[in-house]
Amino acid sequence: MDLFEYQGKQLFAKYGLAVPSGEVADTPEQAKAAAEAIGGTVVVKAQVQVGGRGKAGGIKLAKDPDEAYAEADNILGMDIKGHVVKRLWIEAASDIKKEYYASVTFDRSAKKPLVMLSAMGGMDIEAVAEEHPEALARLHVDPLVGFQPHHGRWLVYHAGIDEPAQKGVLDALTKAYEAFIGLEATLIEINPLIWTADDRVVALDAKVSIDNNALYRHPDLAELQESVTDDEQERMAHERGVTYVKLDGDVGIMGNGAGIVMSSLDVVALAGGKPANFLDAGGGSNAEAVATALEVLLSDPKVKSLMINIFGGITRCDEVAEGLLTALDKLGATLPIVVRLDGTAAEAGRAIIAERAPANVVVEPTMLSAAQRAVELAKEAS
């Protein structure tokens, strides 16, 4: 789960990591009030989860509350790379002497936390890593030992952090690591981490991702999740506990198991079609799971045909077929549905559909032929 900047900064503050004082604003009036409360020059920042906000005009300085109102009015509703701005973060402007970069990431490859620090902050860190690899100090931490002061010192010296800022950066790294562990984050990125004119070290941005599997231990973080999803089908799926990802095509897809669904998307694309979604109805897809999944798929007006790809293992294909019939009866869908059943009780499942399913449901023998048929039917329907 990715958090917004303001959420990340609020969490940083809890871990003692210095951030500029700020407030959330959803309207120009709130932005003005926030600017008055903070005092002095403020920064009005669009809260969207996409890079390049500044260049897109989503971050503006405001010298007084009236300017904050005007900038907020301008930025709210703005479309930044497909993300509509609904919320702003108003914070005290900082007097920056230098911009650094700091992060703690979950390194899948090394299977350890990776702490990175650079004196070249405020820019795309992947570019820094490529063009100036020597400017990026990297250190893996043994998770059973934890982040020790000597780790911090090594990073600070090797990143070439300016002497007056070294102590502050050391402290920031320690707290960032504590936040990484405490929040069970997969990413804590501070870009830029700034050295201010009055020699403080402050997190000017916050990128935080939390491990979804750990949310049961963090009910306060789990609550933040609701504000993250915009899409109607994704929200429906989330409420119903269905694993769903929206894509931009017109062939709706469901299957049982993440791998077979990913593979289904690929074969639809190979057949010249465009998948509308990823939907995993789960390993034990019973009648109810099929009905729930269909409900989500059919609510998407872009979907022109469906491909249902089931490999019965523990799942029985005859149960899936029954579930499909019940769901169609209830939902009354008329769009073409291509079903491919294989594995446990596949014969029985196919027979149920052949005998009792409405005319818009067809059975195909293989994954490839089902994909081809679903693609053809989507093209005919559009």
Add this chain to the structure above:
Amino acid sequence: MSILVGKDTKLVVQGVTGREGQFHTLRNKAYGTNVVAGVTPGKAGQDVEGIPVFNTVRDAVEATGANTSMIFVPPRFATDAIYESLDAGIDLTIAITEGIPAHDMMRVYTHLQRSDQRLLGPNCPGAISPGEATVGIMPTDVFTPGRVGIISRSGTLTYQISKEIGDLGIGQSTVVGIGGDPIVGSSFIDVLTMFEADPDTDLVVMVGEIGGDEEERAGEFIAANMKTPVVGYIAGFQAPPGKQMGHAGAIITGSSGTAQGKKDALEALGVRVGTNPTEVAEIVADTLK
């Protein structure tokens, strides 16, 4: 012969009295797996259709000599269950549980490197050596004894590919699900190493998916160390960046972990990669000719 599970397996099941645990334990036993014990705290002295239940894994090991454990407990208790199995000296722990927090696995993995014990999963379907033994949740009907090894990050896709291969008259030595989480106990390389040493495996199918760099690293390992031919498959070409595709580990981060990147890397290292499960089976048949 086979790897990981077989005639020598003596299985203890952690979470044996739960609904899922019991169901799959009995299926494993019916297939011929030597299930010697179950563990559920507080239920020592009971039995599950003749399988004795113990309070702790250590008690089970002392009484039965179990060497393999299958974990069926819910995510919030599963990390403890893995440590319990390791502490009891179990050689091979197979964690079926999906949803174990990544930070827990980071610590488990680091701990595991300090011993020669092995962990498969979590979030995996287990392993089967057709005709010998199965440990996990795989549908046994799909598999036939043979000489092709399969390693996969996904369950259903493994069944699909095994069936496609089976339809061409080719069976499997051992089929191993390594799990769909970002950190799993055994990597492709770990299992490839075992298949390379197995005289009864003539070819290995490696089924990968988006996320991480295990497939790329496996490719380098194959090119440098393997005489046994390997055929690849990668799922997730249509996956958008930053979205988790079902498995916790199936996510493209920035520009790394894409299906195309993995396919290109494997092919550059001489590994043939099928574009769909049917083509994978055809390449397997062609390579074995």
